[in-house]
Amino acid sequence: MLKGHLDAIVLAALEGAPAHGYAIIETIKTRSAATFDLPEGTVYPALHRLEQAGLLESDWVTPPGGRRRRVYSLTKAGVGALAERRKSWGRFSQAVEAMLQGRRAWPA
Template sequence: MKADALRGHLDPMILAVVEHEPLHGYAIMEALLTRSGGELDLPTGTLYPALRRLERAGYLASEWSTVGGRKRRTYQLTSAGQKMLASGKQEWLTFRAVVEGVLRPGQA
């Protein structure tokens, strides 16, 4: 999968992963990897800045903790983040329809 195919789609994906349970960065990476069937293996230089961006934008809130001697920053969805996620899901459906309307991927 090409690098910048992700552009503009990563944010809702991150929000989706913490929708039902708060997770720390590393766990978010693992969740994305699992949910994508091993396809989405984000470099830390992508994920961590993205998380800070989402927090700065008010979609995530974070809290530090220490588990087994390791420091974790755990992120949870804010109510603004919930709205963002909902509209992100909707936008995805629109986007998918647009691409498939043009691409007609069923046809060889």
């Protein structure tokens, strides 16, 4: 379970450069040191949701000698959303950390 942070992860995976779904899955697996080995049934619907929400846009691309791929890239709104998600992750993880360590969190 990715626990509501899937969107942030997918957006972050697209921050450097546009990519297609299958490559995004690989990137996530690599960067997370295999902690996140996401099934396609998780990622593809997420990409559709994010595009629907205007955070991503996609183009069908057929590379020479290859097969057609749907390449996603961040929209301006997507860049903003990623920044927001990063902040919200910071607050969230800090609070969980405090709980698990039995101390008070920094007052935000």
